[in-house]
Amino acid sequence: xxxxxxxxxxxxxxxxxGNAAYGADGAAVVSTxxxxxVTTGAASTIIGGEFxxxxxxxDHGVNKQTGYKPDPTTTIGVSNASLLLGGxxxxxxxxxxxxxxxxxxxxxxDYGYGTHWFTKTFGFSIGKERILQGGWDHLDQGYRTHAxxxxxxxxxxxxxxxxxxxxxxxxxxxxxxxxxxxxxxxxSTNPAVSGRWNQAAHPTVVLGWLGEFGPIRPLVDFGxxxxxxxxxxxxxxxxxxxxxxxxxxxxxxxxxxxxxxSGSADKKVADVKTAYTVNVSYEIHNVVTPWxxxxxxxxxxxxxASAGLSxxxxxxxxxxxxxxGGSTYTWDDNGVxxxxxxxxxxxxxxxxPFLAFVSQTGKFKKDSVDASTEKRTQNTVKLGILxxx
Numbered sequence: 001x002x003x004x005x006x007x008x009x010x011x012x013x014x015x016x017x018g019n020a021a022y023g024a025d026g027a028a029v030v031s032t033x034x035x036x037x038v039t040t041g042a043a044s045t046i047i048g049g050e051f052x053x054x055x056x057x058x059d060h061g062v063n064k065q066t067g068y069k070p071d072p073t074t075t076i077g078v079s080n081a082s083l084l085l086g087g088x089x090x091x092x093x094x095x096x097x098x099x100x101x102x103x104x105x106x107x108x109x110d111y112g113y114g115t116h117w118f119t120k121t122f123g124f125s126i127g128k129e130r131i132l133q134g135g136w137d138h139l140d141q142g143y144r145t146h147a148x149x150x151x152x153x154x155x156x157x158x159x160x161x162x163x164x165x166x167x168x169x170x171x172x173x174x175x176x177x178x179x180x181x182x183x184x185x186x187x188s189t190n191p192a193v194s195g196r197w198n199q200a201a202h203p204t205v206v207l208g209w210l211g212e213f214g215p216i217r218p219l220v221d222f223g224x225x226x227x228x229x230x231x232x233x234x235x236x237x238x239x240x241x242x243x244x245x246x247x248x249x250x251x252x253x254x255x256x257x258x259x260x261x262s263g264s265a266d267k268k269v270a271d272v273k274t275a276y277t278v279n280v281s282y283e284i285h286n287v288v289t290p291w292x293x294x295x296x297x298x299x300x301x302x303x304x305a306s307a308g309l310s311x312x313x314x315x316x317x318x319x320x321x322x323x324x325g326g327s328t329y330t331w332d333d334n335g336v337x338x339x340x341x342x343x344x345x346x347x348x349x350x351x352x353p354f355l356a357f358v359s360q361t362g363k364f365k366k367d368s369v370d371a372s373t374e375k376r377t378q379n380t381v382k383l384g385i386l387x388x389x
Contacts, residue, residue, distance in 0.1 A: 045087040050143040052080035054354075054384025061378040062329055066366065078102060080143040082110070092117045111160045115167065123167040131157045131179060132208035132221040135236035135249030137277045137295070139210075139219075144386055146356040147339035149295025150331040151251050151275030156182065156225050156232055157206075172211035172218075178203045182225050196257055197227040204228070215240045219249075229256040230270070243283040251275040269302035289343040293358075299333045314363045314373045335362035343386070350389065356382040 056077065060070035079102075086096030097112035115125035130139065133155050141148060141159075163179040181204040184196040208221030219236035232253040239246050256270040274297070281291035301311045316330040341356030361377045 043088040043090055045085065048084040048086075049387075049389045050080055050082045050084065051078070051387040052143045052384065053078045054382045057381040059379050062360070062362070062364070062376045063327070064376060065327075082143065086113070121169045123169075124165070125167065126164045128160050128162050129165060129177065130160050131163070131223070132175060132177060132206050133157055133223055133232060133234060133251075135221075135234040135251055135277065136217075136219055136238045136247040137236075137249045137279055140247065143388075144343075144352075146291070146341055146354070146382065147293045147295075147337055147358045149275055149277050149337050150297040150335035150360075150362070151273070151277070151295065153331055154253075154273055154297070154299065156223065156230065156253055156255070163203075170209075171213065172209060174209045175207070177206040177208070179206055180204075181227070197229050198225075208234075226256065229268070230254055243285065243289075244280075245283070246280040247278070249275070249277045251277075271299055271301045273297070273299045283345065286345055289345055291341060291343070293337070293339045295337045297331070297335050297337075301333075314365055317365055329364065331360075331362055333363070335360060341382070350387065352386045354382070354384060354386060358382070 054077065055074065057072065057074045059072045063070040081100075081102040083099040083101055084096065085098075086094075088094055093114065093116045095112070095114045098110040099108045100110050101108065109128065111130060112127045113125065113129065114127055115123050117123040132139070134152060137149065138152055138155070138159075141152070157179065161179055163177050165175050165177040168174040181198050181202055182196070183198050183201065204223075204225050206221065206223040209219065211218040211220075217238040219234065219238070221234045222231065223233075224231045230253070232251065234249065234251050236247060236249040251274065253273040254270045255273060256268055258266040258268050275295060277293075277295040279291070279293050281289050283289040303311045312333055315333045315335065318328045318330070337358065337360050339356060339358035341354060344353040347353070358380045359377060360379075361375055363373050363375050366372050366374050
């Protein structure tokens with residue numbers, strides 16, 4: 001029996017180290033340590049789960065066009081179901097990973113984690129981790145999230161990807177991540193990915209500091225990609241004072257590419273993506289937690305007449321061959337997301353009913369015939385429950 005326990009322990013550790021990741025605060029990615037412990041050859045293992053189900057009312061306002069008004073819908077669905085494993089293989093080695101049990105894409109593994117601390121201040125991890133981008137708002141996204149800004153759909157990298165990272169505990173956590181660089185993609189419709197420089201697989205660097213000064217946690221991270229031609233920077237602040245919790249983030253991404261110019265060499269230009277995000281909540285202990293969210297995203301495209309470029313100033317619309325209202329939309333230029341709601345805490349912190357209202361507004365072309373632009377707003381109401389074990 002002892003041999004079986006050791007085999008299980010080594011298997012879990014091997015999976016974790018092969019797909020490593022760490023949380024935004026440098027601890028195990030298991031959000032709140034679940035209560036179920038399993039005895040293995042490892043020092044400790046925690047098994048938990050996350051669950052979210054909701055009624056969703058959607059007015060589909062973004063699909064509104066001249067002569068077409070979409071009907072609102074009300075649906076019931078499970079939007080999150082995940083299995084989490086985490087713990088310590090020994091006194092210096094941590095691991096955690098999360099499996100997506102609901103509609104996994106290419107693999108059910110969202111992230112993994114395996115970090116070895118050589119000393120109390122210096123550690124190393126390798127595997128599939130969360131990339132430091134988007135600020136506190138993006139790093140804190142999870143099954144409890146009710147709203148997220150459009151910046152998240154336009155980040156340079158994936159949320160989680162394979163990497164190796166060095167960590168230094170210094171007034172918080174400093175991390176140097178070595179991740180796979182983005183590669184050029186041929187596209188005649190999106191110049192942001194049709195003229196990139198990187199043609200081969202190789203790593204690039206992301207550097208971040210998640211500070212900690214009591215209840216105040218500053219954040220600064222910097223990432224370079226596409227052969228160091230493009231880069232992003234995030235500056236954020238998180239504060240937790242008694243029941244008041246808030247985050248403030250600024251995101252800036254200079255996405256460079258090159259365009260052909262008649263009679264001369266290609267010209268390097270850049271689209272500059274910026275976002276400002278505020279998220280505030282106040283917990284009334286064992287009663288409710290009301291919250292308020294606001295995020296503003298804007299993509300200022302390169303404007304250069306000699307290269308045939310102009311700032312588009314509206315989101316991309318891809319008309320469909322189907323009936324009116326069948327078009328698809330990409331929030332790649334501008335958009336405001338705001339929301340408010342309340343989580344119910346009276347049933348315990350691991351079983352929370354909630355009510356949320358989220359509004360999304362952006363600028364689009366009026367229709368395929370009229371080239372003028374108009375603002376469109378889509379509103380959703382969410383009524384559901386969050387669960388964690």
